Amino acid sequence: MDFVIGMNLLAVAILIGLGALGVGIGMGILGGRFLEGAARQPELAPMLRTQMFLVVALLDAIAMIGVGIALFFAFANPFIA
Amino acid sequence: MEESHGSAEQTASEYIQHHLSNLQVCRDQGAWVWNHCAGNFWTLNVDSIFFSVVLGVLFLYVFRQVAKQATAGKPTKLQAAVELIVGFVDGSVRDAFHGENKLIAPLALTIFVWVFLMNLMDLIPVDWLPITAAAVGVPYLKVVPTTDVNVTFAMSISVFILIIYYSIKIKGFGGFAKELTMHPVAPPTKGIGLIAAPFIIAFNFILEGVSLLARPVSLSLRLFGNMYAGELIFILIALLGLWQVPLHFGWAVFHILVVTLQAFIFMMLTIVYLGSAHDVGH
Numbered sequence: 001m002d003f004v005i006g007m008n009l010l011a012v013a014i015l016i017g018l019g020a021l022g023v024g025i026g027m028g029i030l031g032g033r034f035l036e037g038a039a040r041q042p043e044l045a046p047m048l049r050t051q052m053f054l055v056v057a058l059l060d061a062i063a064m065i066g067v068g069i070a071l072f073f074a075f076a077n078p079f080i081a
Numbered sequence: 082m083e084e085s086h087g088s089a090e091q092t093a094s095e096y097i098q099h100h101l102s103n104l105q106v107c108r109d110q111g112a113w114v115w116n117h118c119a120g121n122f123w124t125l126n127v128d129s130i131f132f133s134v135v136l137g138v139l140f141l142y143v144f145r146q147v148a149k150q151a152t153a154g155k156p157t158k159l160q161a162a163v164e165l166i167v168g169f170v171d172g173s174v175r176d177a178f179h180g181e182n183k184l185i186a187p188l189a190l191t192i193f194v195w196v197f198l199m200n201l202m203d204l205i206p207v208d209w210l211p212i213t214a215a216a217v218g219v220p221y222l223k224v225v226p227t228t229d230v231n232v233t234f235a236m237s238i239s240v241f242i243l244i245i246y247y248s249i250k251i252k253g254f255g256g257f258a259k260e261l262t263m264h265p266v267a268p269p270t271k272g273i274g275l276i277a278a279p280f281i282i283a284f285n286f287i288l289e290g291v292s293l294l295a296r297p298v299s300l301s302l303r304l305f306g307n308m309y310a311g312e313l314i315f316i317l318i319a320l321l322g323l324w325q326v327p328l329h330f331g332w333a334v335f336h337i338l339v340v341t342l343q344a345f346i347f348m349m350l351t352i353v354y355l356g357s358a359h360d361v362g363h
Contacts, residue, residue: 057346061303068306071313075097 001080008077012070019066023059030055093320100207100316102221103229104128116220126229133226136198144194166194170348177352180359182247188355189348192236196304197344199226203312204333204340207319227308230301237301240351244296247358256361261289296354300347307343311336 034052038045091099103126107118118124147163156164170190178185202225214222226232248257262268262285268278315336318328 053342054346054349057303057342060307061299064306064310065299065302066306067310068302071310075094075101075313 004080008073008080012074015066015070019063023063026059027056096320097316099221100211101223103223104219104221126231128222128224129226129229129232132202132224133199133232137195140194140198173349174352177349178356180356182359185352185355189352192351193344193348196227196347197341200308200340200344202226203308203315203336207315225308225312227304228312230305233301233305237297240300240354241297244354244358247355251359252361261293262286264289300350304343304347307339311339
């Protein structure tokens with residue numbers, strides 16, 4: 001049982017950590033491209049910002065699904081009595 | 082903030098578990114049972130149903146009252162706010178939807194405002210409503226319906242049913258099947274390549290099928306994951322004693338962005354998916 005609890009915590013950490021890593025890199029690249037585009041054509045900045053938020057929320061989805069599952073296992077693991 | 086139940090102090094773990102439990106009712110051997118429903122399939126989360134219905138009725142009532150009493154001369158602030166929201170949704174639908182359908186804009190408005198109101202419940206301090214509920218004898222209360230997977234899946238499955246219905250209605254059953262089996266790799270129709278056609282069709286079907294199924298699943302889990310994580314962090318901050326005040330404020334300010342953004346994304350993706358269901362020309 002201790003082993004299961006230990007592995008459970010490790011799984012939660014990997015789920016949240018790797019999700020955050022990928023999304024962090026992706027959003028950094030996205031933000032950089034947005035700034036470049038806004039610097040080139042400042043009049044397009046509001047439209048680009050809206051599209052950027054759309055893509056941010058889509059990227060968030062995968063990370064958040066991972067976080068949701070991880071937190072479920074952290075606090076309400078069905079395999080631990 | 083730790084509460085004491087009876088004689089013993091609650092542990093932090095029990096506090097968290099208590100706040101993550103829905104008010105459940107289920108049928109167990111022919112009788113209605115409250116809150117002993119672990120593993121029972123036919124369980125109703127009464128608190129999620131209650132809050133989602135109340136917020137839906139509130140949205141419909143307020144918007145209908147404003148619509149009936151709308152004046153062009155001297156609009157009230159509430160009317161201006163409602164007009165802002167309706168104008169925003171109208172603009173989004175016009176940008177993203179290129180078909181002919183009278184259902185899309187009201188659907189988008191409903192999804193946006195209803196999801197926004199349900200998410201907004203997350204900003205009420207964690208213990209307020211559960212403590213008032215406990216005072217009238219209700220043991221568990223989760224006040225944010227969108228932290229319940231059932232609610233988010235109900236909405237996304239409804240959108241999925243609409244996607245399939247409109248795909249078949251606009252493109253015909255043959256057109257819908259063609260779209261699932263002939264894209265992205267066009268199977269050869271004559272010559273020796275005909276042998277490979279069934280395999281290519283199967284390959285296309287698996288690819289397109291997964292892509293189609295991923296839509297409702299990701300739509301619901303995106304909203305659920307964001308709200309569940311946000312609520313859990315509020316609960317965890319509430320365990321910190323006096324330090325919770327600045328942390329609660331900071332997290333709540335960030336969460337306002339998440340609340341609005343997730344409602345907007347749900348609406349936007351619904352419009353985009355229904356738009357591609359109406360899209361005939363490829």
